[in-house]
Amino acid sequence: MTDETKQKRTFSDDELQDLVASTDTGGRNPANRKVALFISAVALLWSLFQLWIAQPQLWFGAWLPVLNSSQTRPVHLGFAVLLAFLAYPALKSSPRDRVPLHDWVLAILGAGSAFYIFLFSRELAMTARSGLPTTNQIVIGSVGILLLLEASRRALGPALTVVGAVFLAYAYMGQGWLIPDIIEHSGLSFNAIINAQWLDTSGVFGIPLGVSTAFVFLFVLFGAILDKAGAGNYFIQLAFAGLGALRGGPAKAAVVGSAMTGLISGSSIANVVTTGTFTIPLMKKVGFSSEKAGAVEVASSVNGQIMPPVMGAAAFLMVEFVGISYVEVIKHAFIPAVISYIALVYIVHLEALKRDMPALGPAANLGKMFLKIGIGFVATAIAFTALVWTIGALRGAAPMISEWVILAAIIVAYVLMVRTAARHPDLALDDPNSGKFHLPTVKEVFPTGLHYLLPILVLVWFLMVEMQSPAKSAFYAVAVMLAIIITQRPLKALFRNEDIAAAFRAGGSDLIDGMITGARNMIGIGVATAAAGIIVATVTKTPIGTELAGLVELLSGGHLFIMLLLVGLFSLILGMGLPTTANYIVVSSLMAGVVVQLGAQEGLIVPLVAAHLFVFYFGIMADVTPPVGLASFAAAAVSGGDPIKTGFTAFFYSMRTVALPFLFIYNPTLILYGVDLGTTAGILHAVLVFVVATIAMLLFAAATQGYFLAASRKWESAALLLVAFTLFVPGFWLDRIQPRFEELEPTRLAEAFDQASVGDTIRFVVAGPAFVDGSPSTLTLVHTVTDADPQTGRADAAGLFLLPEGARLFMDEPMFGTDYQTKLQGFDFYSDPRVEVVSLLHPADRLPKQLFWIPALALLGVVVMLQRRRQTKPAF
Template sequence: MSAQDGEPQGRKFTDEELQDLVASTDSGARSPANRQIALLISGLALAWSLFQLWIAQPQLWFGEYLPVLNSSQTRPIHLFFAIVLAFLAYPALKSSPRQYIPVGDWLLAAIGGFCTLYIFVFSEHLALTARSGLPTQTQIIVGSVGLVVLLEASRRALGPALTVVGSLFLLYAYMGTGWLIPELIEHEGLSFKALINAQWLDTAGVFGIPLGVSTAFVFLFVLFGSLLDKAGAGNYFIKLAFAGLGHLRGGPAKAAVVGSAMTGLISGSSIANVVTTGTFTIPLMKRVGFTNEQAGSVEVASSVNGQIMPPVMGAAAFLMVEFIGISYVEVIKHAFIPAVISYIALVYIVHLEALKKDMPALGEAKSFPAMILKFFIGFAVAGAAFTGLIYLVGALRSVVPTLTGPIMMVALLAVYVWLVSIAARRPDLEVDDPNAAEIKLPKVGDVYATGLHFVLPIVVLVWFLMVERQSPAKSAFYATSLMLLIIVTQRPLKALMRGTADNMWNEARQGFDDLKEGLIAGARNMIGIGVATAAAGIIVATVTKTPIGTELAGLVEQLSGGVLIIMLILVGVFSLILGMGLPTTANYIVVSSLMASVVVSLGAQEGLIVPLIAAHLFVFYFGIMADVTPPVGLASFAAAAVSGGDPIRTGFTAFFYSLRTVALPFLFIFNPTLILYGVDLGTVSGVAQAVFVFIIATFAMLLFAAATQGYFLARSRIHESAALLLVAFTLFVPNVWLNMLQPPFREVPPAQFETVLGEVAEGTQLRLQIEGPDFNTGGTAATTLTMNAEGATPAERIRNSGLLLIPEGDIVRLDEPAFGTEAAEALGNFDFYADSPVFLAAVQVPRDRLPEQVFYIPALLLLGLVIAMQRRRQTKPAF
């Protein structure tokens, strides 16, 4: 075989094989020939979706007639559907039959279903027995069988990775010691009864927080995305991206990036994203000069980036809410800038590739800066309209508070009908053939009007999340409810408005068929996620019941020799390895359970205060890179199946394109302002700071992309690329240089702590270095604690912090902090009752320093020098 430029080529899959690849990964590859069995699988999936909509609706009007289920009851039912469908929809092996379901699979589905329903039926009895520490023999048998069946369901739906990891954690929790278990994380081991009780019967293992998030939030968002796609929004987004960007140099690649970003908003699967958008974009990228591997890599990089894109983030956003204890809006706030600048940089990367290869545009070439200007104008207009809507609704509430809801519903329906009438004036969008002899790019004016009504559910979702500050579950329910209305009514409404009223019945029937198929597809797409969150609960329970969670920091510290940057690199590598072969949801649960606290504790030991959200985003970014990186880069293999390229080379090229995603976590660890940590968006100054951070970060990321691609205005020489990297680094983290020039803190003796505390202004943040015996190892531990000076007097400020200080001459000893305070949580690993005391080792007070932005001046001068050198060699416009 051969490919462009004489490169080796892999086998290019047919459309049927590609759909089978997605099905095998996301929804189950089995397709029974027996109609009754096929209907049974579809019926179970449909029942699952209807059950999830039932428990999600916020008005409990039925509580007078029917029992209202609590979380300990809904989670087993959720897992019941997932585990039964996993055995019915996923064959045991690649060689297993797909046209019928073997008897063994029926048996496993029945056993798995029984073990999950047992938890539902006997939930009250379990509360009095197993969950009180007194499990019965029957419960232990049910739990042990349930765990084995769950791990097998995980293997079928997700591959062997999570099953192997979960099994190893079960063995570690049970055995505690052994020649393969490092001494640092040894423990006495749990009894078999205690193990099964913790993992299956209690509410902190399989039926713990991860499965709870899947039940309450994730299903609705996956269903929402499935209905949007079934209604035609997926094709609409791709067409819109090509209409806007297809006329530029390397336009198909830019459209692939933007299209994947838009589908990533509604998709929880990077593999499905690759195949859905890639079947259209990859052939077009190859037509304008991208090699097989490059075309596949662009699609991989953009599709995997969809997992870091709010609002869904591959369901990780909802898990972060539970794990970190912050609101969903806060998670979106922190994740937004890194995700957006990463996508902007990827668009620039493919632009540079197009310049390097002098690629033609598809059709008449258009101006890239003009496109960017139009985008920002459109964004500003949409933002102004949304802001105006907020004030309009606020005024309406002040005038007729009781009628505001009904009026808004009527207005929403009127806008929907109006937008459908606009769409009805144009023909429905067809799926284009990328291999056609002549490619005719659509015009933005012809495309955008055909799907404006698809934006309404997204607006409703954002409105309830950001403006009404409702829970993610309630917000998703309202958005999904509108989506249900749209998918059923859009076809008959168009028929009526096009003057073909006699066809309305057929169109209405097709709308209900779309609804049914969307509900079934949404449930089948949830099988893997439901099983993954349940199996990942095994890891979470093991971390809480054994010392592995607290002692991993010591292992990383030993391996790194105490060098902070090496520690972070090791944590990133461990997260990458742990994430291999796992879907995004399970991936995040595993890496965050094991590694997020390691980043925080190691940073504190080295004097770097890392916000918990930054640590979670750090490990999450590295975890999803496992979808890219060989040898287990599932998204890279999917892209190679579309492009016909070599999967390993595709993976390495995609990793190179994704270097910005690798660099970002390090940057916001050292400069948390990049994730808007500490920025108050409720004030004008906070919004201005956020805009400033976004502009600087975008500019810096573009320079980073140019440096890693070896092309800016012309092909870069090594010293020019190094200079661009230096400029980008300075723009991202100018505080690093400032800390070298002027230390951020001055140290005062611990004995003078109270004196200094009385001198500083209220709200000043001091850093306290604490040392003392470690509760788990008995050795000496150290950490850095932040303390805000809140109160009128030093004594009041100390009391508000929760610290209990006992001065003894030049030494200030610490007693156990007040329960429930931040200090108690931060110092939880210290043994306050050991022979050696826990004491205050040093006090650091902030200095008055130069503004860190002063380092932008030499950085921009260096950038000007690079521009001057490259202008002499520039042969084509930079944009």
């Protein structure tokens, strides 16, 4: 196919926006103005409701009831289901310019089934939630589940609907020729299923929907209003100003621009279309093929979901599932996300070198650019630290007036920022297809959007410094953003001597549009989290939750690496029809615990957050992977390239994202697990991890691209992979020559508990018959001593019943309700042979694992020396 033919396949701007709407906000656009206004009014009312329940000052409690989570979740879902039937057509052939009568009926029934849970919450507490559902409640619950699955099909495609239906059938039937013996059960009654899934608080209205209600909506709304205010355009222009003058500059700008817009957009497809309509034609102009230009945009847009501090809805679910704070999630996700983007910038740089691509304007040096960015980060960190100290000193010196002083300072800073922006013309994107293209400079762009950084600063401040909840932090950030979107136009008009009244009207229109867009962006997420609750409830109500580990262990032969491959493949396949959020909920509910359990059986302690991040990373890759890969199809629609080839190229560019989860499973230090950032030593350790991981990922990128300083020979690519692996996981080679632990007598376990200091860990191995089939099973456990532990008798306090008999140490079933009762539930304590502690492991005195960096760097030096002889272009 010729380029000319491909060019004819590119979509118009209206078609591209329709593509985004059909996947994110609903493709229906009623011609009847009253119907269109009704849909917009419902969306606006939803945003107002979410802001009302999120505001932290309950001043209205004397006049209006304060709603709890069991009441807000049904209202949240009611809005989502109502809008799903009104905004999303049932079929491709369904009318898009009107809402058919049957869709009105389904919308009212679906929303009514959800609102029923809100209106009759007290009655439900005394009947259904006490195990005595009435006939009317069962009927309403049945209708609600069916219509939720249909709303899911419309908004998200058939995959989640099919998966939900399969889990419901499994819960009801329990047995059958398709159900493996290991997860068979007697089956639940129809009433029990409806009660658990719809009428109770653990199914549809469980944790996933609660996270969507409390956290996700506010962050999506924040992003929608920020984008409506002009921040998306500002970030794109800033990326081009900073990187456009480099070799292959448009591709590098696409990567950085998508990283920044990832802060405000949780949608890969919207990110592709928003930045891609500008970046893809410019990438093609400097020499990228249609498929490679689209692939670069896809790879960078999809990774926006792993970029802190927002990270999409899955990050907030991780808070609930793992039981850690949101700040901890950001800490663990930061280094993998940043080095992934740095590596992608390097990948497109290598593509530019291989094809000798020109720059847009006078060529600049990538090394100097990285240096400037590094200096900028350091300067920002110093300024932020100074701000923390200044505010801390102010609060200490004048606590009564400090908050008012801070508020006044924010207002003054905002007015000065807008005044600075008003002195420059408003940003407008050039036509990338025109013959002339003006490459902006940082000096031109940076001052025009300084005020967009203010709400992001507020968000980060409340999350990282004030240590507030994500909901409260997002509320304050949204409040600042609401003030900005209303006032920025009038303030600019004031400073430019323009019509202030017209500017106020435009600002109000922007505010309403942003709130409507934010609500419509939430339709799919709200429905997805509710439908995924069906899977979560089935996992908890049936044996599949506890016995799946045995099934996966059987398929993987008990090998953790093979099991990780299976989990990654499962995530990719499931994610081909599911959005990232729903995919994460399903796979993490089924597999995260299994990863931890099988790792423990191999003696490898896998942090639960690492297992969840592993699932999350593979979930986002489904937006790339053919044959579904919606982001790849969106990019192909912009570039005019082949969507399947675009998807495969994007997957190849994303190999670094595929490799990272395996690396931090085997080396949790990569996610800063166990690194205390509250100490100087911890910060230095984190810096070392970041530097080494960045170098390793750049080498990995060079190896997969077949180009480093020059075109690489096969053995050189293999050597680069070996060096990268050694830098990432140096302990792998040390484990081959020195054991990690020395074995002590198991009878010393209770003594080891009592002698350990706070923060120390005790590692021991338990062996015994498996609860399912009595087969021999082993498990490695790690106990961390905390301040709450007593000085003596710590093993007993932890719930362990230890029974020493001579040189052996047997165990009875741990105390009910303790962590060890959960950890050891896979053992049968009432059969022979008995469960016993077979080994107490003490860290062995070993060589520093970092010694293996020396031969790795020496091998890298050999490759550099040989490639320097063939090098014809500057490396940067």
